[in-house]
Amino acid sequence: MLSRTADNLYWLSRYVERAECLARILEVTQRLSTLPIATGATNEWESAVATAGCVHAFSEVYDEANEENVTEFLCFSTANPSSIRNCIEMARTNARAVRTALTVEMWDAINGTWLELKRFGNGPSSREEFMRFLRWVQESSLRFDGSAYRTMLRNDSYWFSRLGVFLERADNTARILDVKYHLLLPDKERVGGPLDYFQWAAILRSVSALTAYHWVYKENVQPWLIADLLILKDEMPRSLASCYVNIVENLDKIAKAYGRQGPAQRGARDIRTKLENSRVEEIFQEGLHEFIEDFILANHKLGSAVTEQYLM
Amino acid sequence: MQAAFDEMTGADGGVRPAYGELSRWLAEIPPDVLDYRRREAEVIFRRSGITFAVYGDAAAQERLIPFDVLPRIISAAEWSRLAVGLEQRMKALNLYIKDIYGKREILKAGHIPEDLIFQNPAFRPEMNGQKVPHDIYVHIAGIDVVRVDADDFYVLEDNARTPSGVSYMLENREIMLRLFPELFARHRVAPVERYPDELLATLKSVAPASASSDPTAVLLTPGVFNSAYYEHSFLADKLGIELVEGRDLFVKNESVFMRTTEGPKRVDVVYRRVDDDFLDPLAFRPDSTLGVPGLMSAYQAGNVTLANAVGTGVADDKAIYSYMPQIVKFYLGEEPLLKNVPTWRCREEEHLAYVLDHLEELVVKEVHGSGGYGMLIGPMADKATIATFRAKLRAQPKNFIAQPTLALSTCPTCVNEGVAPRHVDLRPFVLAGRDRIRIVPGGLTRVALSQGSLVVNSSQGGGTKDTWVLDR
Incomplete structure (x- = not known):
């Protein structure tokens, strides 16, 4: 197969997986941040940024790692190349470049996710909505992964x-x-x-x-x-x-x-x-x-x- | 302008036989069915990503071409007349291009002025004396035809470079089969599904002599930002060949290879959807990043076939178009079966004078234009626009031709107010291979969705319809 096609497929999967991992990390962070904070406990939002591997990029944009900033940066920021939004954009760009190598189900999954992403605009309006968003990202990844597993040669x-x-x-x-x-x-x-x-x-x-x-x-x-x-x-x-x-x-x-x-x-x-x-x-x-x-x-x-x- | 011929109701208002079932069906169904299916179609198209880009319109980078759910129907007899005419036209196009890059007998015989060839930007001196496999230059043509009455088909354009739109022919059929199975059951519609097989057979039949018995063909696309990218990927998929960009190919020892995960692989036939200018930065535009350096040298060495050949544009610009009846007669010794629209060449003084006197009733087109841009439709234009065109014509008459404003036929079309007649054209796809010419019964019907509009181009708000050729 074309090297470029293989490259697109490889990165398509990586970006979908990355979006899912970010959603998982954020879901757990959200849960931990609701606990009473003991003295000396780490800032959960800070460690979410560290886990995502973008401490440096984050500190260039924001002074403080709080819920609002981290959520924005890891989920919706266009400035963060690895934000969930950018992962989905990149996944879809890669998918579009190799339409011929994807099954209809895979394309539907990634293109549908990309279309639906617009629904979330520039961020959720409430914590409940944010949790729904994180679940949605994980479900989208499951759907993509499942369609690849079930339909690809x-x-x-x-x-x-x-x-x-x-x-x-x-x-x-x-x-x-x-x-x-x-x-x-x-x-x-x-x-x-x-x-x-x-x-x-x-x-x-x-x-x-x-x-x-x-x-x-x-x-x-x-x-x-x-x-x-x-x-x-x-x-x-x-x-x-x-x-x-x-x-x-x-x-x-x-x-x-x-x-x-x-x-x-x-x-x-x-x-x-x-x-x-x-x-x-x-x-x-x-x-x-x-x-x-x-x-x-x-x-x-x-x-x-x-x-x-x-x-x- | 006379009233348009309607393909369903004909001239006398009685339903023409091919449309009998459709007309009965329309009378039977509840009024909201069409609207409902129309919305369903849009969802399916959007989901499957069948989009095209409109240049210069960033907001609409991925737009859907409006799809009309009512089919355009052509009877078996009409189609067989059209098909014979298309085959004749295709043969003539290939003989003509071979002659232009070879002995130039048609020029010597004085049928076409030489400067029209040699000063034509689509003329490629690199092709002089160049042999191409089986003398086929145009492997794929999208010949636009229109009707003005029940009898004749007129060719509007020959599109002999890299015609697009065939994916819509195939996708429109798929979607119609999903939306209206009951309507299909009431007709015998000739299938179009075999187009990809026919195209692949055509491409393989013109592989260079040095290729193996199972030649490798690829589809060369300019990339995802091209307006027809969806079609390129769709076709590559249906053909089962690699969709390559320039950077996926390289030339070594005058042969073309693609970069694969298993190392370099030899390529024999390139179905290219990249214009001549961008094919090879070493031969044509040096700033092209879409092409393959050295591709022309491999082509000239006869180690790869390009479909279509380089330089076919010398057959399909609007000035050459006006000579097509002579071209058909000169090479085939036959009368053309498809009519040409009468054309005034503004480069000729008497013609220009006539055109300037009759701008209000004529369509004026740029010789090298396409996509419905740079065009004047006299009867629809206001005084200021006509004045602008008059100045343009006087300044550069050579750049223009003019034609009478044809009352393009209409077909019943689903619009906001209900079902109404709208003007249509038709682009059937004609394939020329070593063994024979292949035409799938059907084509892309384009429809001007605004009332009275004659512009069917998708870049200017036109839509598409499924085209049904009845098989008896």
């Missing part, structure tokens, strides 16, 4: 589009962990009060894993098990391990179809092997923060390798 178009989803998802899960890692560190002084519990639950909620956690561990929420679930458990769909099972699988299918392995395949396998061979205790010993930072970098490098090998 299983060929390189599909594999490149899946690659986009999982590289983006891995990045997002890693970022959530990166911003909140301090909450997960074992701290003898802290007993795990109700506020901690809410914070931990919020992390799980942001990746739809609160129920899953209980199914997997059958015990109270413990910070190191959260790390275990989100990093190493490949049965957990948004975990780093699960993303890498999928990344390796899709890259292998591409390599098999084209009859050639390359740096992208090798790079992906290296990361998966590292995840497979890690144990959560060791990760904590060697530093959770460093581990996640290394992962984000490696994931980013893999993205570049995919681009060089196939998309240009």
Whole structure:
């Protein structure tokens, strides 16, 4: 297939996934911000900006990370290239460029979302409306993802589009962990009060894993098990391990179809092997923060390798 | 201007046979059905993203072409007469272009003034003596025809460069099948669905001799900002070929390749929807970013086929148009089956004098214009506009031709006030391949939606209709 087409499909999926992740982060932030604020507690809106990876861009426009500013910046701002609005715009632009590679259902999903986005104007008029908006973004992504899964031919178009989803998802899960890692560190002084519990639950909620956690561990929420679930458990769909099972699988299918392995395949396998061979205790010993930072970098490098090998 | 011929009620007010069922159906249905289906059609079109861009109108960057839900109906006998005429016209166009870039016999015989060719901006000296596969230059033509009575079809334009609109022919049919299954059941409508297959067969039949038995064809688009981009992507999809932009192709050793995820892939046929000027910055406009550097060299080496060929514009400007009857006779030795609209060439003194005297009743067009721009419709124009045109004509007579204002036929059309006659034209699509000429029974009917208007161009508020050719 055309390299440009593959590139458009890959980015189309990435942008849809990114919009969904932003909506998830904001939904959880909204929930946390309604809790009584304990002394020394972090500003939830600030950490939402950090998780979205745009602290610098944000501080150029706004002085204060409060609900209004962050909502505007992460959802509707045209100045923020990664705002939900821009993600949907970019996704639709990419989709339009590759109409021929999309199924009717996929096009309907993304074009319908883009048309509906106008309904929200420059922002919601109330908190209720804002929550509806966030649900809508997630449902739109589910609809797009579902139509891709159900209607696309299983060929390189599909594999490149899946690659986009999982590289983006891995990045997002890693970022959530990166911003909140301090909450997960074992701290003898802290007993795990109700506020901690809410914070931990919020992390799980942001990746739809609160129920899953209980199914997997059958015990109270413990910070190191959260790390275990989100990093190493490949049965957990948004975990780093699960993303890498999928990344390796899709890259292998591409390599098999084209009859050639390359740096992208090798790079992906290296990361998966590292995840497979890690144990959560060791990760904590060697530093959770460093581990996640290394992962984000490696994931980013893999993205570049995919681009060089196939998309240009 | 005489009263227009209505294709449903004819000259005498009695319903013509082809429209019998439609007319009965219209009388039977509750009045709100049409309005309801009209709104449904708009939703479907909007959802599927069938839009076009209007240049210079940022707000309407993606606009829907209004769609009229009432079909335009052509009887089997009318269609077969039209089809034979179109085939004749297509053959003549190809023979003429071959001659112009070859022996130039028609010029030597004095049928066409030489300066009309050599000073024509669409004439491409690069094509002199250039062989093209099977001597086919125009592979796809959109020949615009109009009617003024029950008997004759007049050709309005030959559109031999990169005619557009075929996606509307196909999409309009799809939407009609969804909206009016009961109306189809009452007619025998010839299908148009096979157009993409016919086009692909045409394109593959003209691949260079060096291509494999299964040649690779691509559709070259200027990109998403082009007004017809939707059509380009729609067609590539239906044809099952890659939709490429200039940057997806490159030329190496005088061959054309596309950049794919598996490395470079050889391309044999380029169905290009990019104008000559922008095809190759090394051969034509150096500032073009839409083209492929070196494409002309690969073309001249015979390693790739361009459809349509470079330089076909020398056949379809409005000054050459006036010579088409002679062109048909010269190459085929036959009388033209389709009529030409009588045309005054303002470059000729007597013609200019006549035109200046009769501006109020004539249509004046720019020789190189298209899309209904830069046109004067005398009977509709006010004094000031006519005066402006008079000055333009005096200053640059060569740039204009004039024609009588035709009373274009009308068809019943769904408008705000109900069903009313509106003027229409028709663009059937004619394909020329190595083996034969193919015409799918149908075409794009364009309709001027405002009462009395004769301008059907979509860029100026025209709409489209599904065109039904009855198969008996």
